Amino acid sequence: MGYLDGFKVTFMKLFEERVTTEYPKEKRPKPPRFHGRHVLNRYEDGMEKCIGCELCAGVCPAKCIYVRGADNPETEPVSPGERYGYVYEINYLRCIHCDLCVEACPTEAITESKLFEFSFANRSDAIYTKNELVVDDEGLPQRQPWELWHEGDDLATSGWMRATSPSGNPDYQNRVGWSGELGYGTRKPEIGQRDIDDHEKNGNSPEEYGESEDIR
Amino acid sequence: MTGDPLYIDGVDLTDLGIMAVKVLVAFTFLLVATMFMVWFERKLISDMQNRIGPNVAGPWGLLQTFADGVKFFFKEDLRPENADPLVFRLAPYISAVTAFLSFAVVPIGGSFGGGSSGTVTIFGRETFLQVADPPIGILLLLAMSSIAVYGVMLAGWASGSKYPLIGSVRASAQAISYEAALGMATVVVVILAGTLSTHGIVAAQSGGFSRWFLVSSGIVPFIVFLIAATAELNRPPFDLVEAEQELVGGFHTEYSSIRFALFFLAEFMNVITMSAIMVTLFFGGPAGPIFFGMTWFWPTVWFLLKVLAFLFVFVWFRATLPRLRYDQLMHLGWKLLIPLILFWLMFISLKELRATHDWNWLATYGAAFIALAVGASLLIAGLRAGDRAYQKELEDV
Ligand code: SF4
Ligand code: SF4
Numbered sequence: 001m002g003y004l005d006g007f008k009v010t011f012m013k014l015f016e017e018r019v020t021t022e023y024p025k026e027k028r029p030k031p032p033r034f035h036g037r038h039v040l041n042r043y044e045d046g047m048e049k050c051i052g053c054e055l056c057a058g059v060c061p062a063k064c065i066y067v068r069g070a071d072n073p074e075t076e077p078v079s080p081g082e083r084y085g086y087v088y089e090i091n092y093l094r095c096i097h098c099d100l101c102v103e104a105c106p107t108e109a110i111t112e113s114k115l116f117e118f119s120f121a122n123r124s125d126a127i128y129t130k131n132e133l134v135v136d137d138e139g140l141p142q143r144q145p146w147e148l149w150h151e152g153d154d155l156a157t158s159g160w161m162r163a164t165s166p167s168g169n170p171d172y173q174n175r176v177g178w179s180g181e182l183g184y185g186t187r188k189p190e191i192g193q194r195d196i197d198d199h200e201k202n203g204n205s206p207e208e209y210g211e212s213e214d215i216r
Numbered sequence: 217m218t219g220d221p222l223y224i225d226g227v228d229l230t231d232l233g234i235m236a237v238k239v240l241v242a243f244t245f246l247l248v249a250t251m252f253m254v255w256f257e258r259k260l261i262s263d264m265q266n267r268i269g270p271n272v273a274g275p276w277g278l279l280q281t282f283a284d285g286v287k288f289f290f291k292e293d294l295r296p297e298n299a300d301p302l303v304f305r306l307a308p309y310i311s312a313v314t315a316f317l318s319f320a321v322v323p324i325g326g327s328f329g330g331g332s333s334g335t336v337t338i339f340g341r342e343t344f345l346q347v348a349d350p351p352i353g354i355l356l357l358l359a360m361s362s363i364a365v366y367g368v369m370l371a372g373w374a375s376g377s378k379y380p381l382i383g384s385v386r387a388s389a390q391a392i393s394y395e396a397a398l399g400m401a402t403v404v405v406v407i408l409a410g411t412l413s414t415h416g417i418v419a420a421q422s423g424g425f426s427r428w429f430l431v432s433s434g435i436v437p438f439i440v441f442l443i444a445a446t447a448e449l450n451r452p453p454f455d456l457v458e459a460e461q462e463l464v465g466g467f468h469t470e471y472s473s474i475r476f477a478l479f480f481l482a483e484f485m486n487v488i489t490m491s492a493i494m495v496t497l498f499f500g501g502p503a504g505p506i507f508f509g510m511t512w513f514w515p516t517v518w519f520l521l522k523v524l525a526f527l528f529v530f531v532w533f534r535a536t537l538p539r540l541r542y543d544q545l546m547h548l549g550w551k552l553l554i555p556l557i558l559f560w561l562m563f564i565s566l567k568e569l570r571a572t573h574d575w576n577w578l579a580t581y582g583a584a585f586i587a588l589a590v591g592a593s594l595l596i597a598g599l600r601a602g603d604r605a606y607q608k609e610l611e612d613v
Contacts, residue, residue: 010264010535020268 030152033161034114035097038090039141040133041109041158042182048078048134049109049179050085056101056110064094065101085109088133092118093126099162108159108179113141117148139183160187234343239320242347246319250485254281257484257531264535288477296470298376307374308471308478311367315485318360320347321414322492325502325516344415345502345516353414354402357493358395361448364486365391368450368457371479372467383466386542387457390447393549394454398444400557404437404564405429405497418501430498433564438498440557442529445490447549450483451530453537454545491526495519555595559588 021028041049052069070086078084102111120126125146136142141154158181180186255270255278262269270277295304325345350356365388372384406412408429409420421428430438447454458466468479495501504518540548563584570580 006536007532010532013264013266013535016266018268019266022268022271 027150030114032156034112034116035099036113036115036153037092037118037141037147038095038101038110038112038128038133039135039157040085040088040130041111042135042139043080044180044182044185046137046182047080048084049107049181050088050105051079051081051107051109052083052085053106055104055106059100059104061098061100062094062096064091065089066091085130088130090128090133091126092120092128093123102162108162111157111159111161113157114153114155115141115147115149117150118144118146120146135182137182139181156187158184158187238343238347242319242324243316246316246485246488249488250481251281251285252278253484253488253527254284254480256527257534260528260531261535264532285477288474291473293473293475294470296376299470300374300376303370303374304470305475307367307371308475308482309367310370311364311482312478312485314360314364314367315482315489318357318489319485319492321350321353321356322346322489322496323349323415323418323501324492324519325512346415349413349415352412354406354412354417357414358399358402361398361486362391362395364482367479367482368467371471375467375470377470379463379465380467380469383457383463383469387450387467390450390454390456390545390549393546394444394447394553397440397549397553397557398448400554400561401437401441401444402497404433404557404561407561407565407568408433414496414501418496418503421500422503425500428498428500428503433498434560436560437557437564438494440553440560441494441497443548443553445494446530446533447545449486449490449530451487452534453540455539456542456545487527487530488523491523491530492519494526495522551599555592559591562587 043049050067052067054067054069057063057065057067066087066089067085068087069083072078072082072084097112097116099112125144132142132144134142135157139158141157143149143154159179258280259269259277270280273279273283295301323344323346368387368391369384372380372382372387375381405417409417411417411420417429425431450457457463458468463469468476471479499522502515502519504514504521506514566580566584569575570577
């Protein structure tokens, strides 16, 4: 029919399945590396990972991170290094959840949870400070009253959620690239990855982890 | 047969009452229909794009337009500093009022077949099921669609801003171009019906499908009318007036609140009116089979169904066709539709003349063929020359 073929196409669409997800009523499962609200991680011994280097603030395209570093107090250090993040603020009215800050951080201090359903009645609530961002003593993100958490949103929020390989290769099949974290220790590799260290040291079969569904 | 039998023997209070009821019914009907047209369009276009569309306000989202309307009322009514205050305020009303007025001459019911002349009896008075039946009904329609362009034109001009101005200049150029084809397609119908009154046109089509002007005028005028009407309505694929990618919102960029809603209303109302006019001109108006002897009921149902079919077609156009480029728009209008409908107009007039004057078949059509051949070759030569000049201009640039 030449020119009129298009009319057939649009007409047949009337009988096709709809692709819309009616969002507040039905929610799609989130991918494990979903970019949500940030958390500031701590090591297994409770020390903060952030060293106040401001790399995240420098890389942020939305210029929404404000960091001020300070020397660690000698008696009770906050982080294992020389310096720590003294002030740390993220403005969620500007953040585009690109996760460049997560990629830039040398110590995996800043990562993202899977929470995205939060809103503020007040502009100053949109600026998260260290009080809100740092994980609690179990290593879980803190929950604010204006945030709507769902099951699984607070899991696997550590350095694990960065791109799998330091060289950016998605088919990473090598060393686990993330450090231990409060509450969980070092996370195991995800599906399809082998932990060569573990294999060499303990003789565990590489497949054992490779098949693991557990991402906690 | 001139005019509504309601006024034949003077006008008294009952007549005025009937008149007022008719106006009120038509007005409300049009408003409610527009409301549902907006819903219908949004729903249908989402169906054609694998989406769901409005489904929250009311059952199946039916009240979405109502909710939007309420929202518009509470929005701030902004006026740009450079705008001409009076004209800026006036323009939306011109659009809305003409949209209402055109509908007044459309017969929306009444049985025309079998000797009856499309009257119904209300309170013991015979009357037509249309708000008014002026003897120049069709001219009124054309006039209204021309005046509606003023609404758009003045809105763009008075906004004191560049995008609305470009949008409205486009609108007037487009409307002028397509009004010619639209008018001539209407003239074909008028020649066949022998009257300008819309009621007369519907009456002339009564008595079966083959008498509908769609068939007896040979489809071409209808197709030309449909294309020209789409352009007149500024609907896709001819929506250059408000080409979002180029002009923000076109002529109504600077409008907000209820004034914007008026433009919106007028636009969708015009779609309904244009569909109703097409039904009247080419599809026998309220004509259709009548069951169970309910002569007042079925014609209106048929009329509404036919209008609905056209509304569907307009949405279908929008879902299917990409927007034309401006030169393509002008090309289609001036170099294709106008010559085509001109030739058709000549042919139909000749046919009618031959029938009334009993002219010789061979001589008439022979002369027509020669005239057509000469005209067509002149036209094609002209178009070629134009194209060459255009190409040369392009090369020079
Ligand atoms: S996710 Fe992107 S926008 Fe948000 S804080 Fe990090 S770098 Fe900035
Ligand atoms: S979060 Fe990471 S990149 Fe940002 S200041 Fe702390 S250590 Fe540096």
